[in-house]
Amino acid sequence: MNYFLSLMFTLLIFSSCSSDDTKVDSVQSMTHYNLALELAQYSLYENSLEEFDLAIKFDPSNINAYRKKGLVQFGLKKYEEAETLFKKVISLDPGNVQAYINLGMVKYSTGDKVEAKNLWKKSIDIKTDDNDSKAINNIANLYKEEKNYDKAIEYYQLANNNDPKNSMYLNNLADTLRLNGELDQAIKILQSSLELNSSGMGTYFNLGMVYKGLKENEKALDSFKKSLKVNASLIEAYYEVAQIQLILENRDEALKFIEKAIEFSPKNLRYQESRNKILNS
Secondary structure, eight states, X not given: OXXXXXXXXXXXXXXXXXXXXXXXXXXXXXXXHHHHHHHHHTTOHHHHHHHHHHHHHHOTTOHHHHHHHHHHHHXXXXXXXXXXXXXXXXXXXXXXXXXXXXXXXXXXXXXXXXXXXXXXXHHHHHOTTSOOHHHHHHHHHHHHHTXXXXXXXXXXXXXXXXXXXXXXXXXXXXXXXXXXXXXXXXXXXXXXHHHHOTTOTTHHHHHHHHHHHTTOHHHHHHHHHHHHHHOTTOHHHHHHHHHHHHHTTOHHHHHHHHHHHHHHOTTOHHHHHHHHHHHTO
């Protein structure tokens, strides 16, 4: 009997959730929204999307539910669905800065870099007192891809001014300074980044690249190895260690590290060519 009542209760709940006549209930909406966020954190994306749908059903004006659902769809590379959701947010809230940033990421990922830049610039213009560091950093990334390093440096500096405690912006700035030939300045920036974040997941790798450019091989080697201690799956660091070990004529060590890189990325032609070079050295 208890089982029967429990089953009936479950069916009633399901029926109320799937009814076309669902009344606006902001409390129920937030309950489903919070569950959706939690499920997404555990990579249960399909379940998460279902909960976002229920959050929206109970409250069609739940802007956060549309946007977060869009982020899950974006992560699943369902770009059309993500774009529709971000546009929905903008239609409900034309001043939603994050929705413009997210929509820009969709455009960037689908190859429309011009529209991506326009959307990010628009997000900056919407609220002059808003923290625009994400959009500014994204625009800087575009300039960096175009090898317009002076402009990229300018925008990374702006992003850092907006959010001075974000070590990623400092790392991006330092790497661009390196590419622009300003190696000493890059080291200073990376040291500042380490003061903010001592684990330095990307910082040590970038530092290794700077020391490599300065031909300070021992320092480069030490930095790349530190980056691997922080993140053992940083594939490119294995490749760079192999290159330095080969310069230092440590053939066996070079071979060991390039084999590790190939283990992570077996189809990478650059890694395979490097292994052949080491074997023939």
